Amino acid sequence: MADAAPRLHALVEQLLGAPxxxxxxxxxxxxxxxxxxxxxxxxxxxxxxxxxxxxxELGLARAWVAGDLEIEGDLYTALDLLAGLIWERGEDARTLGQALRDPDFRSAVRGLLKLAGPPLPPAPPREEVRRTGHLHTRRTDRRAISHHYDVGNDFYALVLGPSMVYSCAYWESADSTLERAQHDKLELVCRKLDLRPGARLLDVGCGWGSLAVHAAREHGATVVGITLSQEQAAFARKRVADAGLTDKVEIRVQDYRDVDDGPFDAISSIGMAEHVGSAKYLEYAQVLCALLRPGGRLLNHQIARRPQRDESTYGVDSFIDAYVFPDGELAPVGTTVGQLERAGLEVRDVESIREHYALTLRRWVARLETDWDRAVQLSSPGRARVWRLYMAASALAFERNQIGVNQVLAVRTPESGDSGMPLRARTWN
Known part of the structure; x- marks a missing residue:
């Protein structure tokens, strides 16, 4: 008799104590x-x-990536409905120990075990990363970056479009094109950094070279772009050559801690600081500060999370850590600003562009879903499923104000106190 779904639905409601x-x-x-x-x-x-x-979250992620679970219907609607049960239970939700003292909870678990049947579950999908060794050494950072970015340039081109910009776009309106919004983001960064002909820019985490090419071609800057991804570097170098900018742009496979040819007039770090880790963040800020000339500017574009009452539970058994950004860590924007200033930088402007990332992610998901079979061919079924869930869930998280993204503009202000900033803020808008 076909009755698994009614039994499962009733047992889940009994387990959760909610519809x-x-x-x-x-x-x-x-x-x-x-x-x-x-x-x-x-x-x-x-x-x-x-x-x-x-x-x-991790058990759900494993089932999703393996193809054991699927959503039929609109993915955003389903995630929105499930968010309150999976990701937003709140810090006052019952602990497992408290739940196990509830007879109804124990009864539901027994029923689910019976419905699931033997044997034990298989190993996690091959797309899952196992954390080993110390965090944020040069070796472990290279491995983590390779896991995320060396998926294949063709796969990323399918998702990101011709701009090959893998960070939040800057939208004039929701009706704008993704390409226009990414161009506007690159231009915004260059204007905030006050790039002029001959200015020397260090682009930390340069990705596929989009900002480096834009800064050199549109603003006459001389650019050093660094990445830990071999695939990104190869793509970026070809892009630079095709644009005829090899005299202005150098792409290196290099850790930011190993850059020793400063000073630079400006430094951009767009979507890279999330990989640094809280234990290394002050060192990261100090290294970038030391690489700037006095009066030089840093533009740090970074996703931020909201502070938690219990910070010790942040990231535990997280889908993002296991499948998307291994060893990545998000910090509240206040923590980021504090660390940049502790390193000797003067923070001059913080701009939240949270809603812009939700729009960007929805466009990326649409591109992935439109060419799904090709995406699977270019990566794997599991990898394509990881990216679809991660981007759709992230879009909802930005829309719900659970996470944000901020551009922090800082200056290495000289001892004279002359920051070189205009008297009126945001002249770049």
Whole structure:
């Protein structure tokens, strides 16, 4: 008898102590739950075993990446409905120990174990990264960057479009094109840094060379771009050569800690500081400060999280850490500003562009979904599923103000106190 979905739906509601807001379609073809809601498709019993033996976000991620779970219907709507049960339970939610003292909770777990059946769940999908050794050494940072960025330049071109900019765009309106918005972001960065002909720019985490090419071609800057990704560097060098800018742009595979040919007039760090780690952040800021000439500017473009009451639980068993940005860490914007100033920089402007990232991510997801078969061919089914979930969930997180993104403009102000900044702020707008 096809009754797995009704049993599963009832057991999940019993376990959560709350209504389950999506429909469930099980491996036996049965369905249960709100008929007009998106469906959580449980393709096999293995999905339940993954969830039961690793409860929470990581178990869900493993089942999703392996293809044991799927969403039927609008992904954003489903994630929005599930967010309150998965990611937003709150710090006052019951601990597992408290839950296990509840007879109804224990009964639901027994029912799910029976429904899941033997044996134990399989190993995690091959796309999952296992953390080993010390964090944020040169070796572990190279490995983490390679995991995320050496997926294949063709895959990223499919998702990002011709700009090959993998950071938040800057939108004039939601009706603008992705290409226009990314161009405007590159231009905004260059204007904030006051780049002029002959200015020397260090682009830390230069990606596929988009900012380096724009700064040299449109503003006459001389640029050193550094990345830890071999694939990015190869792509960026070809791009520089094709643009006829080899006399102005140098692309290196180099750790920011190993740059020794300063000073620079300006430094850009766009979407790179998230990889630095909280324990290394002050060192990162000090290194960049030392590489700037007196009066030089730093533009630090970085995703920020909201402060938590219990900071010790941040990132534990996280989908993002296991599948997307291994060893990456987000910090509250106040922490970032404090560390930059501790390093000797004067923070002159902080601009939140949170809504801009939500728009950017939705465009990337649309590109991925439109050419899904090609994306799978260029990477793997699991890798394409990782990117789809990560970008869609991130778009919702930006829209809900759970995370933000900020451009922090800082100056290495000389002892004279003359920062070189205009008297009226934001003359670049």
């Amino acid at each position: 389950f807001p999506v429909r469930v379609r099980a491996w036996d073809g049965s369905q249960a739950g709100p008929p007009d809601a998106p469906a959580l498709v449980v393709r096999n019993r293995r999905a339940l075993r993954r969830l039961l033996f690793k409860p929470g």
